[in-house]
Amino acid sequence: MLSAAQIKHLTSLQLKKYRQKYAEFVIEGGKILAEALQEGVEVKAVIATPAQLDKCRLLAGNIPVLEADEKQMKNISSMSEPPGILAWCSMRKASEMQQPDGWQLALDGIRDPGNLGTIIRTADWFGVRNILLSEDCADIYNPKTLQSSMGSMFRCSIIQGTLTDLLRKANKPVFAAAADGDSMDQLRTASGVLVIGSESHGISEEVKRVCDHSVAIPGDGRTESLNAAVAAGILLYGMVN
């Protein structure tokens, strides 16, 4: 059974400040655990309810598996219906860019963790795995981001920081997604960084200043905007096809 200190520590990881302090995070569910292990995430321990113990021991290999009763699991889980499998993981250092010649994706002010995770998952689908995030994007280790990114987060190189600096350092043409942008057909033959802003605020003024081109998704003009994840999906498709 988990000790009171372990419960306290794992519960604290529901908050960003403790995730950052310890450079640790938790994931929940067998599927995402399998993906994390496959992608080489350092898992310190797996915590399982009695019903999930055998399955977890099989998955975990040499990693310690700790038992938690339903009540303890309820405490350390961030989900209303805990799947009974939780893994205590170490963050990786922001790795070096993997594909310096391909497209990169930059996100400016995507505050909704579910939307952020969905965009990461979509970028991964299209093989765009270098992702830059502004400081005010949601935390990638937020349980909701992790959940909606499925395993994609573990396959991507994600750097969060001052977006203008990150874009200057990338030293590539920067394309801003904007309602009044030019044809998105230009994405087909180009390469660089695509910047997507939030639905409510768009791309910030500072970031706009470091953008070289703009691209819009054609529509019939009666709808004001698209959801940020949907827009990202369409532009990513336009980039790689």
Add this chain to the structure above:
Amino acid sequence: MLSAAQIKHLTSLQLKKYRQKYAEFVIEGGKILAEALQEGVEVKAVIATPAQLDKCRLLAGNIPVLEADEKQMKNISSMSEPPGILAWCSMRKASEMQQPDGWQLALDGIRDPGNLGTIIRTADWFGVRNILLSEDCADIYNPKTLQSSMGSMFRCSIIQGTLTDLLRKANKPVFAAAADGDSMDQLRTASGVLVIGSESHGISEEVKRVCDHSVAIPGDGRTESLNAAVAAGILLYGMVN
């Protein structure tokens, strides 16, 4: 001020069974109210907190504007932070198809109201406004569907029913979105009905049987699936561009 009976009635409209019983629903916020009025939705009354009264009277024209205090608004609102503007609306009868020759979109088992609203909004963006829904899709008058569809719902002709019957009646080529489908390039030159299934269950077996073609979104194969709204966005883009 609102009467107790009015509060009871408006609160009941948070539940699908009462929305269906009375053929009424509520929307919240000034922006969506403006869109509803513009698209000819029948608004029975607008309810506003004192701070929003003037704005609502301006918007509402001849429609009665009723005052509610903060506490009453909290009761009848489905939102944790009510915007202070709520409109009591009548459902329209499922209207006749508006564009019999264009693409139609069919959704099978999209249970998440937020995702359903996002898909409707995306279809509207691309001018695809004939939408068929299976019985087990979320309710289009669910507050979360309304919120995420923005005003798009009011511009679309949406019919919910037995999807196989609706598809047979449409009497057009039916294209199923499927991970193992053929090239989505075929959408560019074709027309018909595009069917999108849920992320977790895909398209149901009965519906698959009435599909003539299948289409897939190309990816690099390391990600299992896309979010249903993102997939819908990419396929809709592929259809009209």
